[in-house]
Amino acid sequence: MTACAIEDEAAEAAGTGETAEPESDEPDGAEKAPEPAGDSAEPAESSGELPEPLGPAPGETVLPALVLTATPRPTLTLTADGAYAARLTAGRDAATGTETARYAERWTLDGPEPYAVPLPLDQPEEAGSQVLPLADGRVLIRRRVADHHTFSLLYPTGPGTGEHPLGAVGCAELTLLPPSPDGFSAYALSTGAYSTGLWRVAGGASGPEHLTDLPGRCSGGVWLDRAGRLLALDREPAGGGPVKAVAVDLGRDAEMTPLLQIAPDSNDRLLLADPDSGLLLIRSDAPGHDRLGWGVLGSCLPVRFPECLRLPDAAVTPFAVQPGQMLMPESCAVALRIDGAAGTWAGVWRPSGRRLHQLAAPEGWLAGSGSWSRDGVLGLPYANGDTACAVAYLTAPSDLEQSAGAAPAGCAESGMQPSAAVTPPPVCRPVPLGQAPLMGRTASD
Template sequence: MTVCAIEITRTDPFTITADGAYAARLAGEGEARYPERWTLAGPEAYAVPLPLAQPEEADSEVLPLADGRVLIHRRVADRHVFALLYPTGTGAGPRTGELVLGAIPAQEGLRVTLLPPSPDGIRAYALTVGAEDSTVWQVAGHPAGPQRVAHVPGLCSGGVWLDRAGRLLALDRELEGRTKTVAVDLAGAVSPLLQISEDSDDRLLSAAPDSGLLVIRSDAPGETRLGWGVLGSARPVRFPECLRLEEEATPFAVQPGQVLMPETCGVALRVGEAGLALWHPADRHVFRLAAPQGWLGGTGLWTAEGRLHLPYAVPEVPCGIMSLGRPVAPPPPVRLDPPVRLDPPVRPDPPVRPDPPVRLDPPPEPAPRPVPLQQAPLG
């Protein structure tokens, strides 16, 4: 179904697994909240509610796993509790099973948030931020319950996976008044990743492990702008003029599978509260499109084939997916060379023996037209 107008955009978090097979959100309204799992791998998406005896708090977090279970994070008294929910299908109707994994003690001023789904789809991680430092916890996939896996000095936020193995995690760290992105090896090492200038605040918004495309936000150009670079490249970060939008834009999906071809990756941007835009580094053009009514959380999923899937929920379609193809960028202006003017041949006088015919040189070869940058081969 294609919806042509933007009227409602649900801002409740909607999280999709790295392989695009499942998604989860906290559905319901007001005090009647419950986890809901979406199955996306198949001919048609469908939702499975996972309610328990008591409704969930509005600040609970949910995260889908690759096996169809849903991780939930709740604040319960003086603990942050983590559990796995799954449909059991027993009794008179669908039931919800719950497996409690363990808890992290709550402390005054401690913030606990779930990190984006791990690329392997089996493990799940949470980030705790205290007064001076941050800690990455593995909260699912470990037999002994929540375990500390990395300690990072400074106040961290964000969270972007840099590899397909789920070992390298990028975090935006605020330290000594500046924010820089660091790479956290979950084996324990922390190293700088993004530092455009010494005095700039540089944040990593998204990364495509296949192509190495990085989308960042930085004030290094003199104002806060979106830019892009390539992981491991010696070339500087670029800040295209087309990404200088009136409203703040945030990438939420990047096209996978473009191995070593960052310029060809599709990037989906949420613009403002409910706007949608698509961009490819090679096009140097941003396409503004209509998002579906009831778009969930400003999220979506790019496929390797170049289709963008956007989840939405409205009363008549409680579980819908809108699919978009890649727009075609307008062609660059073509400069036409002026025609070559040939003088008419010289006519000899009648009484005089005609001179040999005047030989006209062929018109000069036109000068080679510069190839537009988006068509130039990459060096």
């Protein structure tokens, strides 16, 4: 999986040395900024594709694309299978409209209609707490208490909320990793000056369990398989240096091996991975500045950086990949969060399409959250003044559909069943991704 080459999709026939004119990603039509999520007056059913901005005029100077050095966290976290979700939310005073106490909330998304279950306790939750849904419907919550981080499992018990304390971890900073694909385990990172502690905070024998100390400062967190064994992290050496993605094998005592290296001095982060197809979404500054690229796990092809994913005035972050596309990574539909001056909206892209489709998100979209069905339907969870829990379903644009009838036409709003009241790049010698070892090598400082 180690990649030591990059390729811009504006070039033809890799290895020939000839550079062709870049393929245009610009559609016809007037320039128009999309409506920001949460402020749109359009109903959720409106899923019309928005015109993409026109390119610069000949000779016009364009600043580099806006980029995010850290992936923005969604306000709603989904389980790996998309069946449940959880978030911290707050009630509102009916008279004044101001926010009241914060509490955890679980969403059930695998039934005929989505619905939310509030999980309030006697004391309100702090804004810095984190919640993580599990496959059995319980919600893990991390709270900061003085110099400790405590963990509990929350679950509905009739009219109230049950709480099962798991224990605490004493450290300055600790962050939950994305939900494990196994559905019952939860992991966290505690970052120190020279190493990063890896913890299993749920799903172990008893309470939080310290698994290992990884050399350097690790962040991110992407699962590479369906079993919850292979975890990718972005690692910065303790003495400083470029950030490189590494793989941690939880089945081999958290053995850490190199995963991604596009150029020796480049910062190469893994943002998203699909275990079915092997599609990898990568952010790297190997082309000279931060770019969003893609590669394939086990492929001999270099990492590619599509021009269509480089917007001059917005940051683009992938958050969901269409599953079930075995051995067809270029056909996977990728959902992207787009942050710009106009707000936040959604995008859809497929490697084979070479075009970014910018779409209006439903009002109240919980930005950066959503999941694909195997048939290519994108579900975007949202909550607004009229709906406390719902999902808008977006049909992929026509050039992304693989077969007729693969997705329903238009964008349908789900119903609601509330449980409470409404609230030109450099080139280096290619090293195939498939030659990267997942075992037998250890990443050193």
